[in-house]
Amino acid sequence: xNDLFAPSDVSWTxxxxxxxxxxxxxxxxxxxxxxxxxxVVLGLTVGWLYGVLAVVLAALVFGWAWVLIGRNQRxxxxxxxEDELLVSHGVMFRELVVxxxxxxxxxxxxxxxxxxxxGMATVELHTATPATDAKIPGLHxxxxxxxxxxxxxxxxxxxxxx
Amino acid sequence: xxxxxxxxxxxQPQPPHAPQPSxxxxxxxxxxxxAVIEKTGDRLHPLTxxxxxxxxxxxxxxxxxxxxxxRSNLKIAGIGLLAxxxxxxxxxxxxxxxxxxxxxxxxIRVDSGFLFRRTRIIRFDRIxxxxxxxxxxxxxxGMAELRMDVAGGGKNDGKLSYFSEADATKLRGTLLxxxxxxxxxxxxxxxxxxxxxxxxxxxxxxxxxxxxxSTVLASAAALIWLIVTTMVFExxxxxxAGLPLLLGVVQPIWKQVVGNHGFTLSETHDGLRTKRGxxxxxxxTVPPGRVxxxxxxxxxxxxLIGWSxxxxxxxxxxxxxxDGEEEHEGAQLLPVGQRTQVAAVLKRVLPGTDLAAIEMHRxxxxxxxxxxxxxxxxxxxxxxxxxxxxxGWVSRRTSIVLHHKTQSVxxxxxxxxxxxxxxxxxxxxxxxxxxxxALHREVGEAAQLVEAQADRAREARRTTSSPAxxxxxxxxxxxxxxxxxxxxxxxxxxxx
Numbered sequence: 166x167n168d169l170f171a172p173s174d175v176s177w178t179x180x181x182x183x184x185x186x187x188x189x190x191x192x193x194x195x196x197x198x199x200x201x202x203x204x205v206v207l208g209l210t211v212g213w214l215y216g217v218l219a220v221v222l223a224a225l226v227f228g229w230a231w232v233l234i235g236r237n238q239r240x241x242x243x244x245x246x247e248d249e250l251l252v253s254h255g256v257m258f259r260e261l262v263v264x265x266x267x268x269x270x271x272x273x274x275x276x277x278x279x280x281x282x283x284g285m286a287t288v289e290l291h292t293a294t295p296a297t298d299a300k301i302p303g304l305h306x307x308x309x310x311x312x313x314x315x316x317x318x319x320x321x322x323x324x325x326x327x
Numbered sequence: 328x329x330x331x332x333x334x335x336x337x338x339q340p341q342p343p344h345a346p347q348p349s350x351x352x353x354x355x356x357x358x359x360x361x362a363v364i365e366k367t368g369d370r371l372h373p374l375t376x377x378x379x380x381x382x383x384x385x386x387x388x389x390x391x392x393x394x395x396x397x398r399s400n401l402k403i404a405g406i407g408l409l410a411x412x413x414x415x416x417x418x419x420x421x422x423x424x425x426x427x428x429x430x431x432x433x434x435i436r437v438d439s440g441f442l443f444r445r446t447r448i449i450r451f452d453r454i455x456x457x458x459x460x461x462x463x464x465x466x467x468x469g470m471a472e473l474r475m476d477v478a479g480g481g482k483n484d485g486k487l488s489y490f491s492e493a494d495a496t497k498l499r500g501t502l503l504x505x506x507x508x509x510x511x512x513x514x515x516x517x518x519x520x521x522x523x524x525x526x527x528x529x530x531x532x533x534x535x536x537x538x539x540x541s542t543v544l545a546s547a548a549a550l551i552w553l554i555v556t557t558m559v560f561e562x563x564x565x566x567x568a569g570l571p572l573l574l575g576v577v578q579p580i581w582k583q584v585v586g587n588h589g590f591t592l593s594e595t596h597d598g599l600r601t602k603r604g605x606x607x608x609x610x611x612t613v614p615p616g617r618v619x620x621x622x623x624x625x626x627x628x629x630x631l632i633g634w635s636x637x638x639x640x641x642x643x644x645x646x647x648x649x650d651g652e653e654e655h656e657g658a659q660l661l662p663v664g665q666r667t668q669v670a671a672v673l674k675r676v677l678p679g680t681d682l683a684a685i686e687m688h689r690x691x692x693x694x695x696x697x698x699x700x701x702x703x704x705x706x707x708x709x710x711x712x713x714x715x716x717x718x719g720w721v722s723r724r725t726s727i728v729l730h731h732k733t734q735s736v737x738x739x740x741x742x743x744x745x746x747x748x749x750x751x752x753x754x755x756x757x758x759x760x761x762x763x764x765a766l767h768r769e770v771g772e773a774a775q776l777v778e779a780q781a782d783r784a785r786e787a788r789r790t791t792s793s794p795a796x797x798x799x800x801x802x803x804x805x806x807x808x809x810x811x812x813x814x815x816x817x818x819x820x821x822x823x
Binding site: 170172248249257258259261264265267268292293294295296297298299 | 733734735736737738739740741742745750753755756757758770771773774777778781784785788
């Protein structure tokens with residue numbers, strides 16, 4: 166099955182493990198806040214037993230999310246072929262995007278405060294159609310810069326009119 | 328543009344072309360037609376402020392008439408209206424006075440604004456299409472506006488209004504000439520004005536087609552059901568639901584019959600031209616090299632009669648999606664036509680491709696678990712030039728994508744599909760009606776198709792005689808960077 170979304174004739178680069186850490190942190194913050202709110206509200210209104218149950222539930226969800234996020238992080242990968250960029254991701258809903266460099270209109274490199282704290286950046290390749298979803302999260306900033314420069318160089322060298 | 332073919336004739340300083348009969352007469356002679364071309368800072372038609380602002384006056388008048396306290400005191404109302412009128416005319420006149428356009432060597436330049444000066448320069452080689460449009464009021468005064476589509480620009484970005492109709496047509500000719508570079512002026516004129524229509528869609532068929540289209544039928548059926556239930560069971564709540572349904576019946580009919588009234592398709596030197604509209608005549612040129620994809624739609628009942636609709640993706644046209652409702656369908660090539668007509672039109676747009684000859688591959692039978700009825704109609708086919716996909720059993724949609732216009736290829740699979748060993752293949756084109764998806768293919772086949780399509784796209788890009796990669800791009804990776812090369816003459820020749 167894996168071959169389908171990751172043809173083996175190219176070398177695939179995985180994304181940073183920190184991506185999973187970052188997402189776990191995000192989910193953890195949200196679930197933690199929910200758990201505390203649940204504990205306090207249920208504890209004061211219904212009974213502390215239910216409040217504790219809410220916390221346990223939140224912990225279970227967090228555990229599940231932990232696993233899912235790990236799997237999802239491992240599914241993200243990209244490859245640079247001679248003429249195309251390949252991005253593959255997803256576990257339940259899988260997707261493989263093949264974008265010719267010459268179709269590139271512009272490249273975005275973005276990094277939010279948390280992403281920066283984890284030493285990551287996101288590179289997104291835009292073509293003339295919004296349907297093209299060539300986004301690579303969780304790149305090391307150096308790798309992101311390298312990819313950006315390489316993509317724009319290749320994009321210009323192979324540029325093709327609409 | 329490198330070679331302005333029209334000789335600059337700045338020797339004839341014309342006054343800002345007043346709407347005098349003499350001007351219209353001059354328009355016939357070739358010399359006058361070129362005098363329009365090269366002048367420094369021309370004003371638009373002097374009636375422009377009035378045509379632009381008429382709605383403003385009407386609104387002011389209606390507001391006055393509706394205001395109870397003002398109506399009782401007609402004097403104040405009159406003075407108020409007068410003040411609004413005078414103020415409006417003054418503002419309009421000021422804006423008209425300060426708006427000037429001119430053609431430079433490689434661009435059209437528009438200066439406007441009296442408080443905040445603004446200069447807009449549109450390079451000829453960035454212009455995707457140029458249309459002459461006549462909104463209703465403008466048509467009453469024999470005026471027209473010029474709409475230039477610039478890839479990535481909004482609807483109003485390339486608008487220049489208003490000119491007298493003759494001037495607008497002439498200017499359009501000139502701009503096309505500059506944008507294309509090589510065509511001789513005389514030829515151009517000839518081809519513009521006297522191209523015999525390839526086909527005209529009769530209003531009766533437009534009306535019939537709309538009445539038989541799926542949305543109208545569904546809305547009408549729902550409406551009838553609603554009226555019956557309301558009458559018989561006195562179920563009054565339903566009446567509120569009737570309004571959107573009524574809209575669903577009336578709006579498409581209005582849009583089709585009025586918007587596409589007298590739809591005429593003709594072939595000119597610079598591509599196919601369409602002309603349509605009852606009140607608001609719209610003209611559009613489809614340069615052959617600029618077609619990104621096609622969509623043929625056949626609603627259920629149309630199929631029985633053998634009718635279908637053809638829409639096009641054109642670079643730059645669909646870009647105005649965000650701010651206009653009218654424009655977002657890309658370009659209509661044929662609002663409704665018989666099979667032979669559709670085939671003839673396709674032949675012009677895609678020479679060398681015969682849809683009927685392409686072998687279509689059906690989706691495997693187990694897709695029926697996901698699409699009980701529709702699975703029979705899912706198919707795709709490939710030939711040397713295009714990829715074709717069909718889907719839909721109520722309204723059949725056939726999408727056609729040219730290999731060398733393929734933007735990206737995507738392979739998708741959801742959990743249910745994985746269970747069944749199926750996957751989708753998307754072939755993306757710039758935004759527009761075309762939506763080529765080979766839905767629910769066998770996984771192995773899908774993977775192959777992705778690879779093969781990527782290869783085909785690469786091959787097509789290489790083999791189609793191309794504009795040299797980087798030539799006229801001063802600022803490389805901008806949203807409309809690569810579209811400039813599409814507007815170059817090289818691409819035009821490659822499309823033939």
